[in-house]
Amino acid sequence: MNRRTLELLLGPMRAVRRAGLLWAGSVAALVVMTVAFWPAFKGSTSMYDLINQMPQGVVQAFGLQDLGTPAGYLRGNLYAFLLPLLFAGAGIGFANSLTASEEDAGRFEILLAQPVSHRAVFLGRAAAVYAWVGLLTLVTAVVQLACDPVVGLSIGLDRLASTLVLCGLLGLFHAGLALAIAGFRARPSTVLGVGLFVAVAGCNMASLFPISEPLKPLAHLSPWDWALAGDPLVNPTEAWRYAVLAVPAVGLTLLGIFLFSRRDVRAA
Amino acid sequence: MVARDMSSRQDVTPVLVVDGLAKNYDSLQAVRGISFEMRRGEVLGFLGPNGAGKSTTVRCILDLLRPSAGRISVFGLDPHRDGVAVRSRLTYVPGELRLPDRMTGSEMAESLGRLRGGYDPRRRDELAERLRVDLGRQNRQLSSGNRRKLALLLAFLWPAEMLVLDEPTTGLDPLMQHEFLLLVGEARAAGASIFLSSHVLSEVQRAADRVVVLRSGTVVAQGTVEELRSRARQRVEVWFERKVPAGLDRVEGLAGGLVDGRHYNAYLVGSIQPLLRFLATQPVVSMLVEEPDLEEAFLDLYQEAS
Numbered sequence: 001m002n003r004r005t006l007e008l009l010l011g012p013m014r015a016v017r018r019a020g021l022l023w024a025g026s027v028a029a030l031v032v033m034t035v036a037f038w039p040a041f042k043g044s045t046s047m048y049d050l051i052n053q054m055p056q057g058v059v060q061a062f063g064l065q066d067l068g069t070p071a072g073y074l075r076g077n078l079y080a081f082l083l084p085l086l087f088a089g090a091g092i093g094f095a096n097s098l099t100a101s102e103e104d105a106g107r108f109e110i111l112l113a114q115p116v117s118h119r120a121v122f123l124g125r126a127a128a129v130y131a132w133v134g135l136l137t138l139v140t141a142v143v144q145l146a147c148d149p150v151v152g153l154s155i156g157l158d159r160l161a162s163t164l165v166l167c168g169l170l171g172l173f174h175a176g177l178a179l180a181i182a183g184f185r186a187r188p189s190t191v192l193g194v195g196l197f198v199a200v201a202g203c204n205m206a207s208l209f210p211i212s213e214p215l216k217p218l219a220h221l222s223p224w225d226w227a228l229a230g231d232p233l234v235n236p237t238e239a240w241r242y243a244v245l246a247v248p249a250v251g252l253t254l255l256g257i258f259l260f261s262r263r264d265v266r267a268a
Numbered sequence: 269m270v271a272r273d274m275s276s277r278q279d280v281t282p283v284l285v286v287d288g289l290a291k292n293y294d295s296l297q298a299v300r301g302i303s304f305e306m307r308r309g310e311v312l313g314f315l316g317p318n319g320a321g322k323s324t325t326v327r328c329i330l331d332l333l334r335p336s337a338g339r340i341s342v343f344g345l346d347p348h349r350d351g352v353a354v355r356s357r358l359t360y361v362p363g364e365l366r367l368p369d370r371m372t373g374s375e376m377a378e379s380l381g382r383l384r385g386g387y388d389p390r391r392r393d394e395l396a397e398r399l400r401v402d403l404g405r406q407n408r409q410l411s412s413g414n415r416r417k418l419a420l421l422l423a424f425l426w427p428a429e430m431l432v433l434d435e436p437t438t439g440l441d442p443l444m445q446h447e448f449l450l451l452v453g454e455a456r457a458a459g460a461s462i463f464l465s466s467h468v469l470s471e472v473q474r475a476a477d478r479v480v481v482l483r484s485g486t487v488v489a490q491g492t493v494e495e496l497r498s499r500a501r502q503r504v505e506v507w508f509e510r511k512v513p514a515g516l517d518r519v520e521g522l523a524g525g526l527v528d529g530r531h532y533n534a535y536l537v538g539s540i541q542p543l544l545r546f547l548a549t550q551p552v553v554s555m556l557v558e559e560p561d562l563e564e565a566f567l568d569l570y571q572e573a574s
Contacts, residue, residue, distance in 0.1 A: 003385075004382065004383050004385075007379060007382035007383055105366055106362075106365075109332065109360075109362040109366065110360070110367070110380075110419070111383075112331075113330050113359070113360035115355045115383065118351075264332070265327075265332040267332075268364040
């Protein structure tokens with residue numbers, strides 16, 4: 001990798017390092033806090049009684065089944081909603097900050113006057129987004145693995161790894177969507193609005209639609225369903241689940257690069 | 269002064285050709301089929317009021333905007349298809365200057381150095397001293413004038429064949445404007461061609477060899493500064509021994525003549541020769557011809573165009 005290519009990747013990574021470290025710190029703190037409550041939760045019977053009184057569909061919709069097991073506890077408190085949402089939000093946020101926001105603020109002007117192609121600049125920024133989402137995933141894994149033995153929370157490394165990879169890919173799917181929108185049109189509000197809408201709508205489709213018989217089939221349209229419906233903390237993950245997230249993520253990113261390279265660059 | 273002294277070294281090969289360039293934003297026609305050339309080693313002034321289409325043209329040259337019609341050639345290359353090759357040979361100061369808030373001047377120079385290659389820290393320090401730029405401060409802590417100086421430093425830091433400068437002295441004090449003109453002269457002496465887009469007439473008048481004047485997206489005039497100046501109205505006053513002679517108003521180029529006894533006051537457009545020939549046969553006591561400056565020519569062009 002030559003200096004120019006490296007700069008096109010590391011420059012954007014440096015540009016969002018504060019935000020990246022903040023995201024990483026927040027996710028780490030969330031994992032630590034959640035894991036810290038496991039001993040108290042494990043011994044509590046009143047919570048199980050409460051959950052048992054809830055309709056089965058609602059319990060499943062919110063990932064509350066088997067809350068007394070380590071996998072059920074982590075699913076219900078972290079991996080069913082919270083962490084995937086944070087990863088999706090981080091992916092959208094990084095993508096928006098490094099593309100649409102920068103362009104909208106007029107900060108692409110000097111950069112694109114250098115001997116670099118528009119494609120290479122956008123690709124470097126997309127790679128930086130991927131790298132930060134990857135780092136978030138890695139930080140989550142390290143903190144989770146470091147904390148679990150302290151409180152006696154036992155979860156298989158392979159299950160945890162596949163769950164985290166799926167959460168990371170879900171983040172990249174939404175980052176790819178944000179990059180595609182930014183490639184089409186440099187409006188930060190559009191990138192954030194559409195990106196977050198798709199994330200929240202997908203989450204609701206995957207969790208709530210299965211409760212309703214007529215809507216149940218539509219749940220399979222959600223990326224959240226592709227990622228997490230197989231309960232990866234408990235069951236081995238089928239290979240296609242990785243593929244249906246990774247392929248659109250890369251495809252949307254390439255679409256963003258293509259669209260950006262063909263359009264005018266917005267002035268401040 | 270340096271710029272003028274180098275005029276004999278000019279090469280007529282165009283380094284920039286703009287041919288029928290048009291750029292539309294939805295229904296707005298920002299640039300309407302303009303054509304001009306810039307020769308190698310030339311300082312080309314690109315003049316026009318706000319909204320004339322100057323920045324749009326500059327951004328098309330840099331491939332930041334895609335033309336709606338027409339053709340641009342830079343160093344004989346297409347700025348879109350051969351963008352990397354073109355931009356490796358030129359540097360740019362944008363009109364609307366936005367720099368990354370948290371980066372320092374040094375960090376920006378190093379970052380661009382990694383993209384361009386050929387980064388020379390000694391040249392950077394020399395320019396920082398001349399332009400009085402504090403390279404250790406974050407961009408967000410710099411005033412608009414200091415940010416502009418940093419952008420100039422980044423443009424003059426590399427030995428480019430062409431400098432594209434869009435309103436480069438906005439916010440600079442007179443001392444720095446003078447330093448800028450010196451830098452332009454030095455770059456030109458080193459063989460660079462300079463595309464100087466500005467609405468600061470005095471700056472263009474001092475630096476440019478030729479001028480292209482833009483108004484409402486069309487070229488209303490182009491030529492050397494002298495040619496442009498010759499198109500301007502000159503105020504002429506003549507005092508005669510006796511009353512103002514008949515027929516003076518019919519002299520070619522004179523207009524708006526006012527007679528006050530033995531004193532005649534009018535505007536002259538074009539050559540002064542017909543007037544001098546007429547006056548040579550008359551009892552003239554004294555005569556005053558005010559030298560038109562580019563500003564007057566510029567304003568006249570705008571009035572003509574509007």
